[in-house]
Amino acid sequence: MKKFIALLLALVMAFGLVACGGGSTPAPSNSPAPSSSQPGTEPSTQLGTDGPALSADGRYPAETVKIGFVNYDPTAEQWLKLEEYFDYLSKYYNIEIMASEALNTAEGELDFIDACAAAGCDAVYGYYNVSNEQALLKCAEKGMYYFGQGANPAISGNDEMMSNPYYLGSFYVGNADYQYGYGCIEMLVEAGCHKIVGVSGGKNFGVQLFIDRWEGAMKAIDDYKAKGYDIELVYEVPGFPGTDGSFESGQTTALSMEGVDGIFSTLTALMWIQPMQEAGKFGQIKVAAAGETMSDAAIGMFGAGFYVGTATEIIDCFGSAIPVILNAVTGHADVVRPNGKAAMVNCGWWKVTNVEQAGFYSSIQGGDNGWAITAEDIRSLLADFNPDVTQEDFSALYSATTMDEILARHH
Numbered sequence: 314m315k316k317f318i319a320l321l322l323a324l325v326m327a328f329g330l331v332a333c334g335g336g337s338t339p340a341p342s343n344s345p346a347p348s349s350s351q352p353g354t355e356p357s358t359q360l361g362t363d364g365p366a367l368s369a370d371g372r373y374p375a376e377t378v379k380i381g382f383v384n385y386d387p388t389a390e391q392w393l394k395l396e397e398y399f400d401y402l403s404k405y406y407n408i409e410i411m412a413s414e415a416l417n418t419a420e421g422e423l424d425f426i427d428a429c430a431a432a433g434c435d436a437v438y439g440y441y442n443v444s445n446e447q448a449l450l451k452c453a454e455k456g457m458y459y460f461g462q463g464a465n466p467a468i469s470g471n472d473e474m475m476s477n478p479y480y481l482g483s484f485y486v487g488n489a490d491y492q493y494g495y496g497c498i499e500m501l502v503e504a505g506c507h508k509i510v511g512v513s514g515g516k517n518f519g520v521q522l523f524i525d526r527w528e529g530a531m532k533a534i535d536d537y538k539a540k541g542y543d544i545e546l547v548y549e550v551p552g553f554p555g556t557d558g559s560f561e562s563g564q565t566t567a568l569s570m571e572g573v574d575g576i577f578s579t580l581t582a583l584m585w586i587q588p589m590q591e592a593g594k595f596g597q598i599k600v601a602a603a604g605e606t607m608s609d610a611a612i613g614m615f616g617a618g619f620y621v622g623t624a625t626e627i628i629d630c631f632g633s634a635i636p637v638i639l640n641a642v643t644g645h646a647d648v649v650r651p652n653g654k655a656a657m658v659n660c661g662w663w664k665v666t667n668v669e670q671a672g673f674y675s676s677i678q679g680g681d682n683g684w685a686i687t688a689e690d691i692r693s694l695l696a697d698f699n700p701d702v703t704q705e706d707f708s709a710l711y712s713a714t715t716m717d718e719i720l721a722r723h724h
Contacts, residue, residue, distance in 0.1 A: 484634075
């Protein structure tokens with residue numbers, strides 16, 4: 314991804330601003346009094362003697378909480394930004410993340426979960442899932458909690474799985490993945506695009522979020538056709554870069570097709586920058602991506618006329634796993650599993666259509682303004698600091714993600 318950033322800097326200079334065109338569950342611990350830290354400040358790493366037991370370096374909890382992380386692409390911009398967020402949180406919370414290499418088979422996923430158990434992990438974060446409920450069942454067999462897959466009907470739509478004491482739920486954005494896909498086609502139409510290449514990611518592997526994004530986009534295409542707008546899907550590029558070479562060959566084919574003027578991607582589209590440049594198509598083909606991360610690279614590509622819009626997932630929402638898992642491991646699973654069932658943390662998302670919006674949202678994703686959900690915000694969700702916390706408080710925080718709500722919380 315570093316070469317993309319270097320490349321985009323040169324592209325921005327060349328193109329300028331281009332307008333859009335044409336084990337067993339841990340035993341509960343006692344809940345001490347809340348911390349005395351003031352709202353709006355980062356929590357001190359030295360909390361004194363009034364709070365819960367801390368590690369030797371002043372982080373909560375006293376014992377390290379190790380979390381396995383199921384990944385599909387360790388080079389993806391979203392994972393790199395999430396890793397940065399985890400690093401930030403680890404300054405205040407005693408967590409260790411054990412991330413997988415690229416996983417795209419059920420066998421590989423389940424083998425990784427076995428490796429997590431052998432390494433002493435307390436929980437596994439199903440950021441990616443190929444094996445459906447088998448991942449959760451494997452974690453339960455090994456005595457580890459499982460978080461994630463709120464949009465996966467094999468898990469979140471299965472009452473038996475929701476009742477499994479090792480399932481901690483997930484964050485959830487309603488039917489946002491479907492809306493991500495639909496909205497991306499809207500943005501391409503607004504940019505005057507007609508012949509669309511679709512990048513389907515894990516759709517053909519049965520991964521629900523990619524299925525939903527794809528279906529949303531296809532519905533939008535059908536709706537625009539019904540209104541008389543000339544639009545068609547001319548080619549599909551499935552899978553992920555860096556696997557078996559089929560993604561890269563699909564890119565070559567797509568960029569050689571006559572008349573292609575738009576790309577809809579179910580994942581970040583930054584891997585298209587260099588191939589477009591090499592094919593002489595940069596600036597000619599407009600791109601809208603679902604699930605893009607507001608990074609320096611993405612901002613640059615808005616300015617260079619590559620992106621006309623993104624449906625942007627909020628990195629901090631992926632980080633909702635941390636307070637959920639910390640509560641469970643420290644004996645407060647009832648907070649995140651009210652009535653004995655896993656619950657979903659309702660989260661917001663951002664629709665970004667210009668470089669100014671991209672710049673602001675990037676500034677609260679580890680930029681000059683920190684993060685949308687800070688370590689102090691997370692402390693308010695931990696029962697050892699706030700004995701009155703409820704699962705509803707999680708959704709209240711993680712859904713308050715508009716510009717005004719974020720600024721009001723931190724200023």
